[in-house]
Amino acid sequence: MNLWHQFLWVIFPYLALVTFVLGHIYRYAYDQFGWTAGSSQLMERRLLMWGVLLFHWGILFVFIGHVMGLLVPIEVYRAMGVSDHSYHLLALWAGTLFGVIALAGILLLNIRRWFISRIRTNTDTMRFLTDGLLLVVIFSGLAATVGYRIYAAQYDLPAEFEYRENIAPWFRSLFYFAPQIELMLEVPLMFQLHVLLAFLLFALWPFSSLVHVFSVPLGYLRRSYIQYRSSNPKAAISREKDRRKSRKPVGVDQGRKE
Amino acid sequence: MRVKAQVAMVMNLDKCIGCHTCSVTCKNVWTSREGTEYMWWNNVETKPGVGYPKMYEDQERWKGGWQLKNGKLELKAGGKLRKLANIFFNPDLPSIDDFYEPWTYDYETLTNAKPSEHQPVAQPISQLSGDPLDLQWGPNWDDDLAGTPETGHLDPNIRGELEESVRFEYEKVFMAYLPRICEHCLNPSCVASCPSGAMYKREEDGIVLVDQEQCRGWRYCVSGCPYKKTYFNWETGKAEKCTLCYPRIEAGQPTICSETCVGRLRYIGLVLYDADSVEEAASVPDEKELLEAQRRVFMDPNDPEVVEQARFDGIPEDWIQAAQRSPIYPLAIDWGIALPLHPEYRTMPMVWYVPPLSPVMGFVEGEGSEADPDDVFPAIDELRIPIQYLANLLSAGDEEVVRRVLKRLAAMRGYMREKNLSGAGVEEIAASVGMEPQAIEDMYRLLAIAKYEDRYVIPLAHKELAHELYEQRGSQGLDFAASRAPAANGGNAAYSCSLDFAGGPGSCASGETGAPGGSPRNEGFYAMKDELEKKARALGGKVAAPNVQFFKNKQDFESFHLKGRGPQGAGA
Structure with a gap:
């Protein structure tokens, strides 16, 4: 374990995570105006429809898969009686399915961004970077999952790489501030690459349009359709209280609220 | 209510x-x-x-x-x-x-072209991509x-x-x-x-x-x-x-x-409405009933009960008075000649239209007939703008509504013509469309010769509220005014933003007002405008301060408002 390992599996991940958290706080506080999904549907809709739907639905399930693999400890599965083999069977097939869907989507979105000139002209560097990085991260993730199988078959290794015994505990160890570097050292290169690229993406995240992930408008389900805003909310609220109390107009003098 | x-x-x-x-x-x-x-x-x-x-x-x-x-x-x-x-x-x-696809032109070709047999042509260029554009639409x-x-x-x-x-x-x-424009609907989808x-x-x-x-x-x-x-x-x-130009509306403009409407065909005013009954009105099953339903949502600003309720609901006195003088209410309700665009969308739009009669008159007069209402009424059904088309636009397909409006408009012309020529028989014309002679004359005044103040009855946004916001911020205003006329200034010594910079008062508060939840209105500027108008009045001037004016320095600014009346105004 040398300084280089220290950097890759402790310093860099922490830098990325701190940038992720503080970056979001900073951006939310100072750049509400810039906080948008940055849609280009207005410019082009046919390719976008396929790209966006494939990518988003794919990545949604890929995300759930990552929660299942990284955040839920292997002991939980074993206690629940899920055998390692059946876990990996599901992870491989579902993971590959949704991974390929997400990959096809992001590939289409990248192609669209680069080759349709009215979109390319109005794309900033950060968007190119994050869109490209998403492509690379998803590709490397798929390559690690599928590639390892092929590699293992050739060299007579155990068919399933048990990332829940090294990558997952290392990832969790970051969050209780006792990073277990040694767990990452023996991980195959493809997985290492996938992890590092993902952390790079996390570092760029708050400064890109990816922030829209945190704006899923769930509040829409609860609010009433028509929204009023008052330039004098205090008066409006007290008027509303009066109304609730009296249910009918009170005298003119009482009613006036300035 | x-x-x-x-x-x-x-x-x-x-x-x-x-x-x-x-x-x-x-x-x-x-x-x-x-x-x-x-x-x-x-x-x-x-x-x-x-x-x-x-x-x-x-x-x-x-x-x-x-x-x-x-x-x-x-x-x-x-x-x-x-x-x-x-x-x-x-x-x-x-x-x-x-x-x-928006475009511009490659104007440089025109200025850089070398002498040649043919005129150089500026090519259209897409403003989206910068590529040459073959214009199709x-x-x-x-x-x-x-x-x-x-x-x-x-x-x-x-x-x-x-x-x-x-x-x-x-x-x-x-x-x-x-x-x-945007309809600023009561039930905006x-x-x-x-x-x-x-x-x-x-x-x-x-x-x-x-x-x-x-x-x-x-x-x-x-x-x-x-x-x-x-x-x-x-x-x-x-x-x-x-935005319905809200900065102008707030200033009563x-x-x-x-x-800038050349034909002076637009009218702006207040309508009082019952917010509680909007949803019910928008839910009327028959599309053709929607117009009447929306009319019922509007409240009569002269009804004492409505006025009392309006006061209770926090509508200021001057706004109630403005609603009583509003040109919109008579057009839409009293005379019923204004109609909403596509009421069938159920959004309760608030920009209404008086349907066009001119093609009818052209049709009638073109036939060589005398354009009195007797001739016009049958002609209304034969117009070149088919009534059904106007009805599809303005009354969810109810032709009767459009026919009634066009008849009233035609009767108004006949009435005024008769009144000017013979002075007789006008009552019958009015009665034929179910209107009082006085109402027809009022309608004529508003449609034909109404002045600026009659077409636009827009109350100022709330001053006491503005004052509240202004004090909350307290970080901008006009320090030069404060220092020169501290007594007249009402003790607003906290002004800190002067006009001594390029851009002038319009850009004064842009930095501060951008805060989340903050008022986009530049209160400092309006306070300054009031102040200057007050000063101008004291000096006998009558120049209203405009709401946007770019000045290079404060002398220019003052002299504009005091136009030669004040001590510094000589150079204006």
Whole structure:
């Protein structure tokens, strides 16, 4: 374990995570105006429809898969009686399915961004970077999952790489501030690459349009359709209280609220 | 009952000459920025025509507005869950080609061209991509029925029997201009469609705005608005729309489109309405009942009960008085000659239209007949603008409503003609359309010769409220005024923002007012404007301070307002 390992599996991940958290706080506080999904549907809709739907639905399930693999400890599965083999069977097939869907989507979105000139002209560097990085991260993730199988078959290794015994505990160890570097050292290169690229993406995240992930408008389900805003909310609220109390107009003098 | 005030507009289509001055001034003021080139918050379209964006009135395609589903009012594009399920891709969003691809010209070719046999030509260049553009469509591409033989049948208002009877041949064609801005609806489907809650109606004046900081660019307001008057700024990734020029309205001035209207066909005033009954009115099952339902939502500002309720609901006294003098209420209710655009969208639009009569008169007079109401009334059914077409635009297809309005307009002309010529028989004319002679004369005054103050009755935004906000901020104003006239200044010594910089008062507070939840209105500037007007009055001047004026230094500024009356004004 040398300084280089220290950097890759402790310093860099922490830098990325701190940038992720503080970056979001900073951006939310100072750049509400810039906080948008940055849609280009207005410019082009046919390719976008396929790209966006494939990518988003794919990545949604890929995300759930990552929660299942990284955040839920292997002991939980074993206690629940899920055998390692059946876990990996599901992870491989579902993971590959949704991974390929997400990959096809992001590939289409990248192609669209680069080759349709009215979109390319109005794309900033950060968007190119994050869109490209998403492509690379998803590709490397798929390559690690599928590639390892092929590699293992050739060299007579155990068919399933048990990332829940090294990558997952290392990832969790970051969050209780006792990073277990040694767990990452023996991980195959493809997985290492996938992890590092993902952390790079996390570092760029708050400064890109990816922030829209945190704006899923769930509040829409609860609010009433028509929204009023008052330039004098205090008066409006007290008027509303009066109304609730009296249910009918009170005298003119009482009613006036300035 | 819950009385709210709404700034509403009526446009008299009879007077619109289609000059696009409203569109151009609006564009210059609001949408001459990158990302907004294709937006026309005010546009004038020729009817029949496909409109802007193309076929926006075809709600089966765009799913704008509301519909009744099992007797309940629901967004036509589907409910909230459906919207969230479609959050990644809005299936009903028009693309920019449905508006048009904005372009500029390669002007440099013109100035850099070497002497040659032929004139150099500036090539159109897309403002989206910078590529050369082969122009296929643009703003008002079908203006004055240009190309209508090919595109006219795409007009969604031409349906049913009309499809058979409307001919787009030169000699058989009819047309009218339709200027459109945001309708600032009482039941806005854009507001209801916004997943982020960034769109809202202002409680005080009903203006519908987009909170630029809260907007996340989901674009559902664009597809949710049946009039397609919310736009997506492709540069900022946020929605933008007509603001009803609220900075001007707050200062008691009409919108810029109204101010510059050559035909003086626009009217702005307050309407008091019952906010509690809006939903019920918008849920009337029969589309043809919607107009009457919306009229019932408007409250009579002269009814003492309404006035008392309005006071209780916090509407200031001067606003109630302004509502009583409003030109909108008589046009829409008393005389009933103004009609909403597409009431069947169930959004309760607040920009209403007086349907055009001129083509009828032209038709009648062209036949060589005397244009008295007896001749006009039968002719109304034979017009070149088929009544059914106007009804599809303005009354959910109810021809009787449009016929009644056109008859009143025709009777008004006959009445005034008779009155000026013989002075006899006018009562019968008035009675034939069920109106009092006085009402006809009032109507004539408002439609024909109304002055600026009669057409625009706009109360100032609340001063005491402004004062409150002003004190809260306390960080800007006019230090020079404070230092020169501390006594007259009412002790506002906390002013810190002077005019000693380029840009002048208009740009004074832009930094501070951008804060989330802050007022976009520059209170310091308005305080300064009041101050200067007061000073000018004390010196005998009568110059009203304009609301936007760029001055290089404070001497220029003062001398403008004091025009040679004050000690420093000599140089003006």
